Each structure stands twice: as C-alpha cells, then as structure tokens.
Amino acid sequence: xxxxxxxxxxxxxxxxxxxxxxxxxxxxxxxxxxxxxxxxxxxxxxxxxxxxxxxxxxxxxxxxxxxxxxxxxxxxxxxxxxxxxxxxxxxxxxxxxxxxxxxxxxxxxxxxxxxxxxxxxxxxxxxxxxxxxxxxxxxxxxxxxxxxxxxxxxx
Amino acid sequence: xxxxxxxxxxxxxxxxxxxxxxxxxxxxxxxxxxxxxxxxxxxxxxxxxxxxxxxxxxxxxxxxxxxxxxxxxxxxxxxxxxxxxxxxxxxxxxxxxxxxxxxxxxxxxxxxxxxxxxxxxxxxxxxxxxxxxxxxxxxxxxxxxxxxxxxxxxxxxxxxxxxxxxxxxxxxxxxxxxxxxxxxxxxxxxxxxxxxxxxxxxxxxxxxxxxxxxxxxxxxxxxxxxxxxxxxxxxxxxxxxxxxxxxxxxxxxxxxxxxxxxxxxxxxxxxxxxxxxxxxxxxxxxxxxxxxxxxxxxxxxxxxxxxxxxxxxxxxxxxxxxxxxxxxxxxxxxxxxxxxxxxxxxxxxxxxxxxxxxxxxxxxxxxxxxxxxxxxxxxxx
Ligand SMILES: [Zn+2]
Numbered sequence: 001x002x003x004x005x006x007x008x009x010x011x012x013x014x015x016x017x018x019x020x021x022x023x024x025x026x027x028x029x030x031x032x033x034x035x036x037x038x039x040x041x042x043x044x045x046x047x048x049x050x051x052x053x054x055x056x057x058x059x060x061x062x063x064x065x066x067x068x069x070x071x072x073x074x075x076x077x078x079x080x081x082x083x084x085x086x087x088x089x090x091x092x093x094x095x096x097x098x099x100x101x102x103x104x105x106x107x108x109x110x111x112x113x114x115x116x117x118x119x120x121x122x123x124x125x126x127x128x129x130x131x132x133x134x135x136x137x138x139x140x141x142x143x144x145x146x147x148x149x150x151x152x153x154x155x
Numbered sequence: 156x157x158x159x160x161x162x163x164x165x166x167x168x169x170x171x172x173x174x175x176x177x178x179x180x181x182x183x184x185x186x187x188x189x190x191x192x193x194x195x196x197x198x199x200x201x202x203x204x205x206x207x208x209x210x211x212x213x214x215x216x217x218x219x220x221x222x223x224x225x226x227x228x229x230x231x232x233x234x235x236x237x238x239x240x241x242x243x244x245x246x247x248x249x250x251x252x253x254x255x256x257x258x259x260x261x262x263x264x265x266x267x268x269x270x271x272x273x274x275x276x277x278x279x280x281x282x283x284x285x286x287x288x289x290x291x292x293x294x295x296x297x298x299x300x301x302x303x304x305x306x307x308x309x310x311x312x313x314x315x316x317x318x319x320x321x322x323x324x325x326x327x328x329x330x331x332x333x334x335x336x337x338x339x340x341x342x343x344x345x346x347x348x349x350x351x352x353x354x355x356x357x358x359x360x361x362x363x364x365x366x367x368x369x370x371x372x373x374x375x376x377x378x379x380x381x382x383x384x385x386x387x388x389x390x391x392x393x394x395x396x397x398x399x400x401x402x403x404x405x406x407x408x409x410x411x412x413x414x415x416x417x418x419x420x421x422x423x424x425x426x427x428x429x430x431x432x433x434x435x436x437x438x439x440x441x442x443x444x445x446x447x448x449x450x451x452x453x454x455x456x457x458x459x460x461x462x463x464x465x466x467x468x469x470x471x472x473x474x475x476x477x478x479x480x481x482x483x484x485x486x487x488x489x490x491x492x493x494x495x496x497x498x499x500x501x502x503x504x505x506x507x508x509x510x511x512x513x514x515x516x517x518x519x520x521x522x523x524x525x526x527x528x529x530x531x532x533x534x535x536x
Binding site for chain 1: 174175210213215268270271272273274277282283284285286287288289290291292293294297298299300301302305306346347348349350351352394396397398399402403
C-alpha cells in the first residue's frame with residue numbers, strides 16, 4: 001500500500017491534507033513496441049488489421065476487440081494522410097489550469113484504417129469540417145524518441 | 156424468477172461541500188434512514204455492496220473501509236468499482252440467484268475532498284497514447300460534443316437550454332445543490348472548457364450519500380414499506396479505447412436502455428414510462444442520451460429541450476434537475492437517479508411531483524473517459 005503523507009494540521013472543521021505519490025511502469029507490449037519502433041525509426045504509423053471484421057486499428061494491436069481474433073501477424077503501416085472526424089479546442093491543462101494558448105485536438109481516420117487517432121491539430125479554424133483532409137507531420141528523425149509525440153501534429 | 160424491489164431508501168441531500176461530516180458519517184446517516192424506511196435492522200441483511208473507486212477516496216484498497224458505516228461488520232460485503240446503478244444490478248443478481256433475500260447497496264461522493272480531480276481523471280487515460288498531451292480530460296467530452304452536434308445537427312443553444320432547464324428544476328428539489336436561474340445566453344458566454352464545450356455545461360461536483368435496501372418479493376411482503384419494483388436492469392461498456400469507440404454516438408446508452416426495456420417488456424418507452432432520469436454530466440449528454448435510448452429521433456432532442464426550457468411543457472426528463480442541477484456525485488450519480496424515481500413513484504416528490512407516475516427509467520454514465528452506462532426501469536405496481 002502506498003504511503004499517505006500527512007503534512008497539515010487540523011483546520012476549522014478538521015481535515016488533513018495528504019497525497020498518494022504513485023509511480024508506475026506501463027509495458028508497451030509486442031504491438032506497442034512495434035508501433036513506437038516504426039514511429040521512431042521510420043516516421044510511419046503502424047496498424048493491425050482484422051480480416052473478419054474488415055477493421056484496421058491504428059496504433060497496431062495484438063488482438064481484435066470486436067471478434068477476439070489474434071492480429072499479431074497483420075501489422076502493416078498505413079498512410080499518414082486521412083480525414084478529420086471531430087475536433088475540439090482545449091483550454092485547460094491536465095490539472096485544470098487555463099492554458100495561455102489553447103490547443104486544438106482532432107480525431108483523424110487515416111487512409112486504410114477504421115479507428116480514429118487522437119492528436120494535436122493545426123488547421124485554420126475556418127477550415128474545420130468533418131471529412132476535411134489532414135496529414136500527419138512527424139518530428140525530424142533526430143528528435144524522435146519512440147513517443148506518441150514523435151508525431152508532431154496533423155495539418 | 157422472483158420479483159425484486161427497493162424497499163427502503165435513505166440519502167443525504169447533495170451539497171457543494173460537507174466539511175462537517177466524514178464520508179462515514181454521511182453514509183451512516185443515509186443508512187439509518189434507509190433501514191428505518193424499510194423497517195429492518197442491518198443484522199437481517201444478507202449482503203452489502205458499496206460502489207466506490209479508490210482514487211476518488213484517496214485511499215487504496217478502499218473496499219476495506221466500507222462495512223462499519225452500514226452496520227455490515229461480520230457480514231458478507233463487497234465493493235463494485237462502478238456507478239451505483241451497477242451496484243443495484245449486483246443486488247438484483249444476488250437476489251435472483253437465491254443467494255440473498257435482503258441486500259443493501261451504498262454509494263457516496265466526497266468530491267469536495269478531491270483536490271486534484273482533473274489530474275486524477277487524466278490518470279484514467281491511456282498512459283502512452285493520451286496522457287502525453289497533458290491536457291484536461293474534459294477534451295474527450297469536447298471532442299464528443301463536436302462529433303455529436305455535427306452528426307445529429309443539434310445546436311449549441313439546445314445544449315445550453317439543458318443547463319437552464321435542469322438548474323431551474325433543481326430549484327424545486329431540496330436534494331439538489333445547484334438550483335438557480337440562468338439563461339441560454341449566459342451559458343453560451345461562459346468560459347470555454349474544451350470548445351464547443353463550455354464551463355457552465357459541465358456538472359459541478361457535489362457531496363452526498365445514498366443507501367438503498369433491496370428485497371425479494373417474498374421478503375418485501377413481510378416488510379412495512381411500499382415496494383418499488385425493479386422491472387428492468389442492464390449495463391454495458393463500449394470500447395475503452397478512444398481510438399476504436401463510436402465518436403458521437405452513445406452506443407452504451409442505446410444498448411443498456413434496450414436491455415432494460417426488453418426485460419421490462421416495454422416497446423414504446425414514451426407512452427409506457429412516465430418519467431426519465433438520464434445522465435447529463437455534460438449538457439450535450441442529455442440530448443445524446445435521449446436520442447440513444449430511442450425517446451427522440453436523431454437530431455430531435457434539442458428542439459424538445461429548447462421548448463421545455465422556454466415554458467411549461469410536458470417534458471418528464473430529469474425532474475430532479477439532473478447532474479447539472481443536483482451536482483456530479485461521482486459513483487453515486489446513478490443512485491441519486493434512483494432516489495428521484497423512488498420518490499416520484501411513491502408520490503413523495505413534493506413540489507416537483509409528477510401526477511400519475513407509475514413507471515420510471517434511469518440511465519447513468521460513468522463520465523470521461525468511459526463508455527460505460529447502466530439503465531433501470533422501476534415500477535410502482
Ligand atoms: Zn475482428
């Protein structure tokens with residue numbers, strides 16, 4: 001059980017302030033490793049394909065959530081171009097603090113895939129509409145570390 | 156199959172803050188009230204269920220902290236990490252299986268004690284694909300609202316009208332924390348959270364506790380209270396992944412509602428059900444859920460909400476004020492919907508009593524980033 005740090009004395013109604021200092025490792029797994037390796041080394045997006053469902057997952061996965069098939073032999077890269085399904089302009093950071101500069105996010109269906117990749121969007125607001133063509137912009141190879149942020153944004 | 160009924164109910168009115176009570180004391184108050192309502196002692200109860208989530212409680216292995224405030228020490232007890240309506244389903248299953256005759260369920264919220272709720276919700280996101288953006292988890296609602304409005308052609312004004320209507324109705328509900336008057340223009344002018352979603356369209360959190368006593372038909376017959384029957388109950392999750400869910404459509408709501416209606420043998424909910432409590436954690440969710448459960452055709456819920464907000468109209472949806480008016484009570488959201496249905500079906504809803512309420516429906520949703528929903532049909536007869 002993680003330790004709870006008690007660091008403040010009673011206030012008027014009596015309460016203590018504590019925190020849970022948690023740290024974890026998250027294993028990428030076979031499909032995740034391949035996706036991030038391809039992203040880092042080649043600047044490309046790897047998907048997995050279920051023939052039975054005619055469904056393409058990006059990022060690649062080891063199994064199909066719809067029919068439960070093993071997808072480990074089906075990995076292949078998809079186009080870095082696709083269409084915009086939905087978008088939002090986020091005004092807060094993860095802690096709820098107002099961002100100095102709001103960030104646009106989009107849900108993008110890449111050509112050859114069926115799922116939606118959520119990522120930062122840099123499209124002029126007046127051009128936003130469902131079905132708009134967008135393309136993935138990757139960071140230069142030297143700056144890629146094997147993170148989802150190796151994909152810089154969609155534009 | 157036996158019939159299963161809610162035979163006792165206790166709750167603490169939703170409040171913005173409760174610095175005077177611990178969660179244990181709030182739950183204890185609700186439990187005392189529920190046992191008195193049912194005319195039972197906790198010693199007679201076969202099994203107890205709490206609906207709670209460790210990180211909301213700030214305590215790991217929180218299920219060890221649940222028995223005493225319910226009188227459940229030395230009794231079978233378990234925790235369900237889910238909304239309270241799923242707890243109700245667990246109680247129903249325990250009774251249907253014959254393992255229990257009398258079950259108690261509890262859910263509470265001490266949201267005012269959570270100092271970093273947005274950050275905590277971010278930890279519910281995928282660590283490799285979504286957390287690295289370091290953005291507010293409400294972006295999931297902003298993105299979905301955009302998809303829903305685009306696909307259904309409902310308007311931002313109609314979403315804002317849900318806030319106006321539900322806060323107004325909450326003014327008549329002593330158990331609601333955020334009753335009051337506001338206008339569509341004020342809601343639309345409120346700060347953007349994750350556009351098109353605005354600050355005023357997100358339910359503010361509240362504290363509270365609900366305890367319900369559930370019994371088999373046989374056991375209910377021997378109790379003093381007026382039973383409210385569970386005619387249908389169903390719960391379901393869509394894909395947990397942001398990538399492969401259906402953006403814009405609340406598939407979980409459609410399927411959970413269909414399951415509950417099927418079980419209750421309801422084919423025309425609008426005619427056969429007298430009141431509806433549907434999740435409105437965000438204003439657009441009320442419209443989306445009303446269309447998903449089949450009450451309105453796609454794109455038509457907005458007009459109904461706008462009309463209802465403009466004047467007296469027969470619109471028996473969220474008479475309690477919903478989450479927007481009552482407050483977001485975390486895993487207790489669904490049980491507060493049950494509170495409203497039971498009070499209405501018993502004829503104890505005071506100023507907001509709906510005439511001839513015989514049958515009610517509830518749909519809960521667990522909030523971002525989930526696609527988990529539960530539905531129940533309750534009946535007076
Ligand atoms: Zn499949």
